[in-house]
Amino acid sequence: MISVDESFLPIKKRFNKKYHLKEVLAHLGNPQTAIKTINVVGTNGKGSVTRFLALALAQRYPKVGVFSSPAFFYQNERIAINQTLISDQDLRQYLAMVQPWIEQYQLTFFEIWTLIAILYFCDQKVDLAIVEAGIGGVKDVTYLFSNQIATLLTMVGFDHEEVLGTDIETILTNKVLMAKPKTKLYVSSDNIKYLISIEKILKDQQVEIVLGEIIDDEVLYQQANKGLVKTFLSQEFQINDFDFLKAPPLLGRFQVLQTEPLLIVDGAHNPAGIEALIKSFINKYPNKDPVVIVGCSAHKDYQTNLKVLSNHFSKLYVTAFDHFQSWNLDQVMIGEKIGDWKTFLQTQLANNCDVLVCGSLYFIPLVEQWYYNYH
Numbered sequence: 001m002i003s004v005d006e007s008f009l010p011i012k013k014r015f016n017k018k019y020h021l022k023e024v025l026a027h028l029g030n031p032q033t034a035i036k037t038i039n040v041v042g043t044n045g046k047g048s049v050t051r052f053l054a055l056a057l058a059q060r061y062p063k064v065g066v067f068s069s070p071a072f073f074y075q076n077e078r079i080a081i082n083q084t085l086i087s088d089q090d091l092r093q094y095l096a097m098v099q100p101w102i103e104q105y106q107l108t109f110f111e112i113w114t115l116i117a118i119l120y121f122c123d124q125k126v127d128l129a130i131v132e133a134g135i136g137g138v139k140d141v142t143y144l145f146s147n148q149i150a151t152l153l154t155m156v157g158f159d160h161e162e163v164l165g166t167d168i169e170t171i172l173t174n175k176v177l178m179a180k181p182k183t184k185l186y187v188s189s190d191n192i193k194y195l196i197s198i199e200k201i202l203k204d205q206q207v208e209i210v211l212g213e214i215i216d217d218e219v220l221y222q223q224a225n226k227g228l229v230k231t232f233l234s235q236e237f238q239i240n241d242f243d244f245l246k247a248p249p250l251l252g253r254f255q256v257l258q259t260e261p262l263l264i265v266d267g268a269h270n271p272a273g274i275e276a277l278i279k280s281f282i283n284k285y286p287n288k289d290p291v292v293i294v295g296c297s298a299h300k301d302y303q304t305n306l307k308v309l310s311n312h313f314s315k316l317y318v319t320a321f322d323h324f325q326s327w328n329l330d331q332v333m334i335g336e337k338i339g340d341w342k343t344f345l346q347t348q349l350a351n352n353c354d355v356l357v358c359g360s361l362y363f364i365p366l367v368e369q370w371y372y373n374y375h
Helices: 021-027 046-057 088-105 109-124 168-176 188-200 221-236 271-284 300-312 341-350 364-374
Strands: 037-041 064-067 080-083 128-132 148-153 184-187 209-212 254-260 263-267 293-297 316-321 336-337 355-359
Touching: 021 088, 021 271, 037 254, 046 064, 046 128, 046 221, 064 109, 080 109, 088 221, 109 184, 148 168, 148 221, 168 188, 184 188, 184 221, 188 209, 188 221, 209 221, 221 271, 221 364, 254 364, 263 364, 271 355, 293 300, 293 341, 300 316, 316 341, 341 355, 341 364, 355 364
Parallel strands: 037 128, 037 148, 064 128, 148 184, 184 209, 263 355, 293 316, 293 355, 316 336
Antiparallel strands: 064 080, 254 263
């Protein structure tokens, strides 16, 4: 497997004023139109919903493609068929294949991955693909998957405002317009407060809106995610066996690495995600006041994240981490700063302290890797 630390793609550029993948696909004969697609959009919960859908549909179809992000340990995690990750050999071959288009059209990081996924899924003749948006919806290149079965909308909140906008109506518009005309949009129950706005946005699109149910779960933020998946699968695929919802969580999503003392890692990195994490933690562990360690990306609203955390937990620590997205601790004014988070974390566990680690999905994998090596 190709580590996320390896410089695999020839470019790290994330955004352009104009994107050109549509032109490349047109030149290739629009192969994406052959792929029946379930689109997943939202601010939080996309990864979990994508995972649950994949587990369920893989029991019914021989080849269910999954395109998701970000990668956790290995680059290969972004593209899979029925839980089998794309091989190193295939990844390198497809990258070589699209190299001329990268250079000619100045494709961005996510455009390259999307192009590789489309070509791979077509060559493998997948029955359908579950496609998780990178950022947003209608402005995201995953919108180019036009053979749409339906769209699932997870919890919506503030994140990536520099791309999606700074007000909730603009963010909602970007995300819900992922739903193509005359299709269905399945809406997570934690978006019920936005239903009127969603209906207004889609009033001329002939999109049927279906509200997902809620399933009891001790991790509160998974209740709406699992309910959304259940509603969608029962209505669109007549699936009635939901044992797959008991599967272990996605890596880095309220993941309990050990219980005594407690060590939980969670990739909550925006205000809505932090709020959901806190509610879930208090619900499951009402009598614990853990040591909280936070590592955030520089472009996130980390000041709000830290204010919310400090209102609920008395022992809040912040740390930088080895990644180009890591924040500058000199600009962080909330929480006690720690330099060597590995030594600090090891000491806390050795002293029998419960620990909750949260923040960037670039930081959480580093913590997990350290933990597995340490143990």
